[in-house]
Amino acid sequence: MNTSHRHTRQRQIVLEELQKVTSHPTAARLYEVVRHRLPKISLGTVYRNLELLHRLGVIAKLQMAGEEARYDGNPRRHDHIRCVQCGRVDDMAYPQLLDLPVGQVDHSTGYRILGYRLEFHGLCALCRQKRESEASSPVPFHTDHAVPFNQPRE
């Protein structure tokens, strides 16, 4: 069984268009963009190639909490911040976590640690301004792990 991957026009263009942008598009959004160059491409093909490129480590797949998956042409380790209002995702600089025994077995949990995901959430500049001009309206839903929220259990 040959496990090599063929070089197709569809795969090439999906990768090219993803690498052009910094907006962390969803599969559906990237599909729209790619269709300008390949009108007959199917959404399934976009999904399949994104998944393959992700498995190969060429791109990154961002499955943020409970949201539609987004893709990132930059596979290097970096973190993201997501707007809780509009879903926009941007890169966020944060130093790597310290004292993480990656590859080692963590003795408190028994897990062999492979890595981590760190995602910030907040209000993007646009949604922040919109909210401020509309006066007082609280955060629309409970954003898990908001730092000020720290009440004791029972």
Next chain:
Amino acid sequence: MNTSHRHTRQRQIVLEELQKVTSHPTAARLYEVVRHRLPKISLGTVYRNLELLHRLGVIAKLQMAGEEARYDGNPRRHDHIRCVQCGRVDDMAYPQLLDLPVGQVDHSTGYRILGYRLEFHGLCALCRQKRESEASSPVPFHTDHAVPFNQPRE
């Protein structure tokens, strides 16, 4: 319009059963457990109450990357580790992130930062042993943001 919440047997038992366990069950799993006490409860009721209790800050909703949502009877801020093989989720102790201007506007991104989510991934003790006994087989899929993975872009 009265926005108070009624105290129903269904809501009470969903909360009780969630608070009994430390296994971070999915809605479907909790539904199975709750049915032992309320055979006629519907899955929608479990979902609705979990969502309400989450909004009220009584429980935590863990929407780990791309996975089925899990619920945690402990709403205090803490982090989790997920097994990339079997999906199991455990608590993981890690100190709070430093130098995070929560509530402030981050000048590099323009976001008002509200909080963050930190999730580790790895192999739980069981899956680790299973894998070791089956000899060499690599991690089945690309676990995003694995720390050793750090190649330059393009």
Next chain:
DNA sequence: TCATTATTAGTAACTATTACTGTTATTTGA
């Protein structure tokens, strides 16, 4: 060039979750 087969387009199926609808039962206050 040709045979092999990975990949495609198009579509159907799947799954977690939410919405809808008529019924039930908690709440409230007369």
Next chain:
DNA sequence: TCAAATAACAGTAATAGTTACTAATAATGA
């Protein structure tokens, strides 16, 4: 205490993101 008001319910249908299926197409190595 009792009954009106309505939040919440059970049961079911709908939604949305994603994956699986199938016959046709095209990339690849001989």
